[in-house]
Amino acid sequence: MFIHPSAEVSPEVELGPGVYIGPFCVLKGKITVGTGTRFLSHVVIDGNTTIGKENLFYPFSSAGLPPQDLKYRGEPSRVVIGDRNTIRESVTIHRGTEGGGMLTRIGDQNLLMANCHVAHDCHLGSRIVMANAANLAGHIIIEDGAIIGGLTGIHQFVRIGTLSMVGGMSGVPKDVPPYVWASGNRAYLYGLNLEGLKRARLSPDTITLLKKAYQILFRSSLPQKEALDKVRKEIPSGPEIDHLVEFVEKSGRGVLTAPKTSSRENHSGEN
Structure with missing residues (x-):
């Protein structure tokens, strides 16, 4: 000493x-x-x-x-x-x-x-x-493996999900689901945090299932309850899918949404 x-x-x-x-x-x-x-x-x-x-x-x-x-x-x-x-x-x-x-x-x-x-x-x-x-x-709750970019401000009572990434200079007023990438002055979702998922050694099959779940939950026009039911029905259960569904379902503040335009999401390799 x-x-x-x-x-x-x-x-x-x-x-x-x-x-x-x-x-x-x-x-x-x-x-x-x-x-x-x-x-x-x-x-x-x-x-x-x-x-x-x-x-x-x-x-x-x-x-x-x-x-x-x-x-x-x-x-x-x-x-x-x-x-x-x-x-x-x-x-x-x-x-x-x-x-x-x-x-x-x-x-x-x-x-x-x-x-x-x-x-x-x-x-x-x-x-x-x-x-x-x-x-x-x-x-605020931040789950394991999340990355928060520089100069980012996160609102009180927000929850940041596992292995998600929030881009720099973002303002985050709502919950960020696990495994996604969020960014913006009032942040939106722009697909999965693919690099983070690969670094965490999630299997290709798991990443494929998460992509499908993301499309249903955040890119379809379904109301949230119907989207959650569709994920449960169409996508096999597993630790990551179950956590994503539970996170969205139990969100107190509501989760961030994807923007109406998909240009940046295409750039992320999500579609």
Whole structure:
């Protein structure tokens, strides 16, 4: 373990073996840090925060500070961060609120690039990439393997599905279904995230079935309930198809739609 002389670490902080705390870091509160996690310099960790193993925090990042929510009254909410995450410069991760379950959670092996913001009560899975200056409002769920492009803003209570990709400089007011590509100032769907699905080693047969389901759900003129029934009837059940159907069916905010023109979708190789 190494703690630089200029760092401030309060007595109640619990540090695992091999933790590195660099110059001018401040760790103050009911904090637990797992084995091998490194805070390079000028990092601030506050409040009731649990950080797992082998995470890397770059300068001026912070976690566990109070949320930017006018309803917050100092309740003892938490931040929980898993293992092997990379938190780049000036990333901010805020603690939860009473109205959102008192918890902000980040899973494992995520990359949060410089200037990203994770607001109160967000729940991030694992292997997620948030590019520079992507910003999450409160109560957002991001499922495993999703990619959020730089300078993207996501509305509160939105859910981002597994292995989906949101293009840079997008505004996302509704849920993004799993396995798709979304983009735009007010984002639309533009087909499947084909490269992401291939990198995740989904089989060609599974990708073909997802293409068919996408066409029924988002490119046909059927009402949503009829489209979901048609997918269930015509496309064999499987983990990915079942997850897509359940995600759309249970969406609280409603899911993004495809644009009326298909020019960009053709470019994506979807049709």
